[in-house]
Amino acid sequence: MSNTLGKINHAQLENFLQQRCGEKRHEVLTGPEFGVDVSVVDLQDGKAMALTSDPLSLIPSLGLEESAWLSVHLMANDMATTGFAPMFGQFVLNLPAELSKNDFEIYWNYIHQFCKDIGVSITGGHTGFTEGQNSTIAGGGTFITIAQKDDILVSKYAQAGDAILVTKTSALSSAAILAMSFPETVKNKAGKEFYYSASASFYETSSLKDALIAVQNDNSGVTAMHDVTEGGVLGAIYELAAASGNGAAIINENLPIGEVQSEICNLFSLDPRHCIGAGSMIITCKNEKASEIISRLESHHISCTQVGTMQEKAAGITLTENGKTNNLRYYHEDPYWKAFFNAYKNGWK
Secondary structure: OOOOOOOOOHHHHHHOHHHOOOOOOOOEEEOOOOOOOOEEEEEEOOEEEEEEEEEEEOOOOOOHHHHHHHHHHHHHHHHHOOOOOOOEEEEEEEEEOOOOHHHHHHHHHHHHHHHHHOOOEEEEEEEEEEOOOOOOEEEEEEEEEEEEHHHOOOHHHOOOOOEEEEEOOOOHHHHHHHHHHOHHHHHHHHOHHHHHHHHHHHHHOOOHHHHHHHOOOOOOOEEEEEEOOOOHHHHHHHHHHHHHOOEEEEEHHHOOOOHHHHHHHHHOOOOOOOOOOOOOEEEEEOHHHHHHHHHHHHHOOOOEEEEEEEEOHHHOEEEEEOOEEEEOOOOOOOHHHHHHHHHHHOOOO
């Protein structure tokens, strides 16, 4: 039986991998956990180091610049959940043998520039070319930052009673990448206006600014953040609630779903609430601080919506839709992957 596409499932992470993480060191404050974006290591003297790793993208249908953007910013989004920007980066490149020297240099120049733009110093890694490397994954990277231990946020710090905020819109990256990967189909079936709008939203897939603005002052009231990746906005809220040992009450009608994202997802038979939404950040905060954070983000032209409230674990993770409240279902496989590959197999251009 083959594995589902995407990340390893919750049970296998907790029951297998977490029990096999090498030597247990007391300096590790946060190790690999479900719904947690970073690891945290105590450096003593009040400092700690946060680390996050992710695959690197090399997607020919998107382009070299766009692939480099995803490679840098999907890792930066994870680090952003700490409330801090990344400082150092390691890159392991396993590139297809047929990638030309010129294309490699273009790709790496963009990696360099995007890292420089957000203050990341590239400290090392590995670069190699491999026969039979036909994946859209070109290796992996790690971002690191050092900050005051007590100031580093982790998604498991959310508390019952906190407001749940969502920045931007659901399915932001899914809609952008699908439109850019299948331009002719999207133009013909959804119209040129939706195609151009979805493509233009690609460079909104960074949530670093969202996070740094949200925690702008010491009294921001932000308790935790989690970036929206596989499983979409609803999956991210579920993960944050599970990571923090809480429940959550979500109001479906409050979930932000842009017209463009809705149209593109509909074309690919996707529910925008459940598919990859990089660029959107889940923020939990003290209830009385919610409107202040929303206003601060909107003053920087970043939309933000309150979609629910964290609650006690016993109350469960629920979604209220059309007045009916049900337990929120968590999908282990993001439907985006199947939609992308089905479109590719069906010859969509």
